[in-house]
Amino acid sequence: MNTQHTAVDTVRPVLHYTARNTWLNDPNGLIFHDGLYHLYYQNNPLGSTWGNMSWGHATSEDLVLWTEQDVAIRVDAEEEIFSGSIVFDSYNTSSLGTPLQPPLIAIYTSAYTKESPLFGFQAQSLAYSIDGGFTWEKYANNPVLNRNSANFRDPKVFRYNTGTESFWVMVAVEAAEHTVVLYRSADLKSWQYLSSFGPANATGGIWECPDLFPLTLDGDPAKVKWVLSVNMNPGGPNGGSAGQYFVGDFDGKTFTSETTVVTGVKSQEQLESYQWLDWGRDYYAAVSFNDAPDGRRIMVGWMNNWDYAKETPTGPWRSQMALPREVELATVDGQPRLIQRPVVEISAHFGREPLLSCSATPIAEGTHPLEANGPVLLLEAEFTAGTATEFGFIVRKGATEGTRIGLSPVRGLISVDRTYSGQVDFHSTFPSIDTAPIVETGGKYTLTVAVDHYSVEVFTQGGEVSLAELIFPMAESAGVSIYSKGGTATLEKLRISAPTGLEPPR
Numbered sequence: 246m247n248t249q250h251t252a253v254d255t256v257r258p259v260l261h262y263t264a265r266n267t268w269l270n271d272p273n274g275l276i277f278h279d280g281l282y283h284l285y286y287q288n289n290p291l292g293s294t295w296g297n298m299s300w301g302h303a304t305s306e307d308l309v310l311w312t313e314q315d316v317a318i319r320v321d322a323e324e325e326i327f328s329g330s331i332v333f334d335s336y337n338t339s340s341l342g343t344p345l346q347p348p349l350i351a352i353y354t355s356a357y358t359k360e361s362p363l364f365g366f367q368a369q370s371l372a373y374s375i376d377g378g379f380t381w382e383k384y385a386n387n388p389v390l391n392r393n394s395a396n397f398r399d400p401k402v403f404r405y406n407t408g409t410e411s412f413w414v415m416v417a418v419e420a421a422e423h424t425v426v427l428y429r430s431a432d433l434k435s436w437q438y439l440s441s442f443g444p445a446n447a448t449g450g451i452w453e454c455p456d457l458f459p460l461t462l463d464g465d466p467a468k469v470k471w472v473l474s475v476n477m478n479p480g481g482p483n484g485g486s487a488g489q490y491f492v493g494d495f496d497g498k499t500f501t502s503e504t505t506v507v508t509g510v511k512s513q514e515q516l517e518s519y520q521w522l523d524w525g526r527d528y529y530a531a532v533s534f535n536d537a538p539d540g541r542r543i544m545v546g547w548m549n550n551w552d553y554a555k556e557t558p559t560g561p562w563r564s565q566m567a568l569p570r571e572v573e574l575a576t577v578d579g580q581p582r583l584i585q586r587p588v589v590e591i592s593a594h595f596g597r598e599p600l601l602s603c604s605a606t607p608i609a610e611g612t613h614p615l616e617a618n619g620p621v622l623l624l625e626a627e628f629t630a631g632t633a634t635e636f637g638f639i640v641r642k643g644a645t646e647g648t649r650i651g652l653s654p655v656r657g658l659i660s661v662d663r664t665y666s667g668q669v670d671f672h673s674t675f676p677s678i679d680t681a682p683i684v685e686t687g688g689k690y691t692l693t694v695a696v697d698h699y700s701v702e703v704f705t706q707g708g709e710v711s712l713a714e715l716i717f718p719m720a721e722s723a724g725v726s727i728y729s730k731g732g733t734a735t736l737e738k739l740r741i742s743a744p745t746g747l748e749p750p751r
């Protein structure tokens with residue numbers, strides 16, 4: 246089943262989840278339950294490219310060290326198991342468990358095959374687990390919600406509490422109509438239509454994998470706002486797949502956005518005025534965990550782009566998850582904006598003693614190799630701009646290749662240049678210089694970069710802007726340089742560290 250571009254036994258990322266020897270795409274059914282984070286995902290159990298869609302499964306205690314488990318829900322003759330979510334039905338509202346053994350319920354999209362009388366439609370179905378998410382049975386009366394639509398998919402279900410009553414809410418998409426549809430249910434089996442949202446803001450591609458969740462604004466418990474995220478393919482700000490979000494209110498029936506700009510205008514300038522979960526080429530299908538402890542909101546995206554996902558040059562595994570991100574909501578220039586950071590658990594796997602650290606160091610014009618090497622690194626930097634027109638790092642640097650991450654105050658941009666990052670010729674749309682708008686915050690430019698075997702994940706503006714990008718350098722390209730163009734800048738702080746004892750998922 247492996248396609249011709251698959252290299253043999255390529256090293257696996259250590260910070261980013263991969264399935265040992267198969268294909269994966271969207272994260273599904275993210276839930277924290279009984280002390281474990283469960284990551285299910287779109288998986289081809291039989292090969293290294295998209296097909297035979299099933300839910301693969303991995304578990305972790307800390308969102309970093311993952312153990313691959315048996316395939317959770319498998320394709321069968323009549324349906325592929327497309328994306329969806331999992332809830333803990335603690336009151337056994339579905340009657341699919343018992344009061345003493347309440348079930349986990351997966352709500353997934355049945356993508357019917359030619360063998361099915363429902364061929365041509367996508368509808369929502371249930372599966373249940375009474376052993377904590379390791380084995381699953383399909384509900385006998387599937388589907389539970391059918392709109393006779395060919396593009397109705399990706400249900401995210403959560404519990405909504407008004408204070409006086411609580412019920413299940415589903416957000417799903419009518420993908421081709423750029424619309425999120427909302428339903429409610431008492432028992433997860435029978436669903437009542439509530440409302441729909443969209444088209445709004447970016448509509449350059451189909452809408453997929455929505456999510457809806459509350460966050461406090463600026464950490465103030467009295468100010469709760471709701472975030473509606475929706476992924477879109479193609480039409481992202483740097484091309485292909487990307488995710489956008491809206492902030493507003495949800496009253497148990499309707500989501501009202503306060504960040505909708507203009508719909509239907511397709512200029513690049515307009516595209517850049519929308520709110521993006523990530524500006525890089527490789528962050529898609531992002532959704533958040535249900536029931537994360539301590540009120541945390543943690544999102545995971547698929548680190549890829551449908552433009553070239555099926556041809557990335559690795560094997561027998563293909564495709565990886567982005568780092569789990571903690572998301573918060575903060576007021577920026579009077580507007581509510583998502584702030585994202587790699588979860589703190591990741592730092593715990595990096596040595597206490599950095600490979601390199603410094604403060605208040607001028608960066609002379611030019612490119613300067615740093616005394617810090619490694620294929621997997623965490624760079625945390627803070628700059629002040631001097632006369633330089635651009636400054637930043639080159640990572641995974643070898644004799645003839647490197648990935649350039651630059652901040653340009655004069656252009657008001659951050660850029661990730663992967664045109665010389667290593668193997669780029671497996672697809673014409675892969676080599677790219679991707680950009681996102683930035684402004685100086687508090688006189689400083691912050692830059693955090695997680696470097697792994699096949700990716701960089703870049704966070705700037707204190708987490709308001711991020712870019713996730715795949716790269717395919719040679720194993721020995723492991724250098725780091727710092728550079729400044731057109732003048733000098735100052736490195737106010739730098740810390741580069743390497744992980745201790747991290748290995749790919751078992």
Ligand code: FRU
Pocket residue numbers: 270271287298327328354398399453454530
């Ligand atoms: C998003 C997506 C979903 C669908 C799944 C199929 O990447 O297209 O809409 O459920 O992938 O694998």
